[in-house]
Amino acid sequence: xxxxxxxxSIPVFRQMLGGLAAILAKAEAHATEKNIxxxxxxxxxxxxxxxxxxxxxxxxxxFARGVSARLAGAEVPKFDDDEQTxxxxxxxxxxxxxxIDGLAPARFEGGAQREIVIRPGTPKERRFTGQAYLLxxxxxxxxxxxxxxxxxxxxxxxxxxKRDYMGQY
Amino acid sequence: xxxxxxxxSIPVFRQMLGGLAAILAKAEAHATEKNIxxxxxxxxxxxxxxxxxxxxxxxxxxFARGVSARLAGAEVPKFDDDEQTxxxxxxxxxxxxxxIDGLAPARFEGGAQREIVIRPGTPKERRFTGQAYLLxxxxxxxxxxxxxxxxxxxxxxxxxxKRDYMGQY
Numbered sequence: 001x002x003x004x005x006x007x008x009s010i011p012v013f014r015q016m017l018g019g020l021a022a023i024l025a026k027a028e029a030h031a032t033e034k035n036i037x038x039x040x041x042x043x044x045x046x047x048x049x050x051x052x053x054x055x056x057x058x059x060x061x062x063f064a065r066g067v068s069a070r071l072a073g074a075e076v077p078k079f080d081d082d083e084q085t086x087x088x089x090x091x092x093x094x095x096x097x098x099x100i101d102g103l104a105p106a107r108f109e110g111g112a113q114r115e116i117v118i119r120p121g122t123p124k125e126r127r128f129t130g131q132a133y134l135l136x137x138x139x140x141x142x143x144x145x146x147x148x149x150x151x152x153x154x155x156x157x158x159x160x161x162k163r164d165y166m167g168q169y
Numbered sequence: 170x171x172x173x174x175x176x177x178s179i180p181v182f183r184q185m186l187g188g189l190a191a192i193l194a195k196a197e198a199h200a201t202e203k204n205i206x207x208x209x210x211x212x213x214x215x216x217x218x219x220x221x222x223x224x225x226x227x228x229x230x231x232f233a234r235g236v237s238a239r240l241a242g243a244e245v246p247k248f249d250d251d252e253q254t255x256x257x258x259x260x261x262x263x264x265x266x267x268x269i270d271g272l273a274p275a276r277f278e279g280g281a282q283r284e285i286v287i288r289p290g291t292p293k294e295r296r297f298t299g300q301a302y303l304l305x306x307x308x309x310x311x312x313x314x315x316x317x318x319x320x321x322x323x324x325x326x327x328x329x330x331k332r333d334y335m336g337q338y
Contacts, residue, residue: 004173004177007300007304008173008177008304011304011305012304012305012308012309015305015309016309046215046320046323046324047323047324047326050323131176132338135176135177135180135181136180136181136184136338137335137338139181139308139312140181140184140185140312140334140335140338141331141335143308143309143312143313143316144312144316144319144331144334147312147313147316147317147320148316148320150313151215151316151317151320151321152320154215154216154219155215155216155324157216162310162313165309165313166306166309166310169301169305169306169309
């Protein structure tokens with residue numbers, strides 16, 4: 001039986017990242033159709049001190065990779081986070097999905113009890129069991145940024161619906 | 170050992186609903202301080218055909234109760250969803266937390282394999298195992314509405330941060 005830490009992370013990230021890629025494709029098509037400069041959406045924010053769309057997507061991908069890697073006991077990969085176009089953001093999502101798909105389910109065995117330390121050596125250092133890390137930290141963070149990307153595009157008039165957000169399930 | 174279906178649902182809902190209640194308290198204080206009519210926030214939307222804040226909170230609570238009840242094999246309670254003030258929304262959250270806290274962990278045993286049917290008898294009927302229902306449907310829906318409530322208030326200038334959203338963990 002596949003470990004619950006695998007089942008509760010990789011398929012969830014894959015589903016939601018697929019939805020996010022589809023949302024970005026609709027946003028790009030919307031920009032083309034309405035003759036909107038793509039950067040007007042990619043750099044859009046819901047409030048001046050919130051992150052713009054590109055950064056929301058990068059952080060969502062970062063949580064998907066970081067949470068998955070830590071639960072699997074694998075090294076967290078470093079990505080550049082320098083995407084500035086829809087094509088680059090979609091490629092980032094594809095590379096993120098490829099990374100998490102490359103983590104064998106067997107690596108997640110024992111992940112629920114594995115100690116996970118975030119921001120080690122800093123004043124914000126925090127220790128979790130793998131299970132608490134996933135459920136009380138990783139998933140809430142991941143969903144936050146995926147949903148904010150959606151809300152931001154929806155607020156800017158892109159015709160997307162919750163069905164797009166939900167991805168394939 | 171507590172069933173994974175319990176661990177992956179009730180504590181997550183409780184944490185995020187606690188965060189949502191704290192966010193609403195800050196929004197109410199903001200309205201009072203800035204002399205803003207509370208309804209201007211409670212009825213605010215990110216786009217004209219999106220749900221307003223009150224409805225986002227109601228739907229988040231509805232998913233928390235419905236998903237928890239179905240996983241526990243309990244009846245899904247009917248709530249009126251007629252809240253129109255911050256006090257009423259906070260009370261709704263409190264009653265929702267009281268409901269899910271009343272579901273004994275033992276009831277979730279076998280919940281992962283339990284067949285769950287949503288919108289039965291309609292063209293949108295859908296069947297899931299309990300596990301798929303929670304991970305691929307219930308949690309994404311719940312987080313969507315909690316985050317949208319946050320984004321909506323943030324967009325309206327309420328001074329909240331991701332720390333508020335995350336709740337106590």
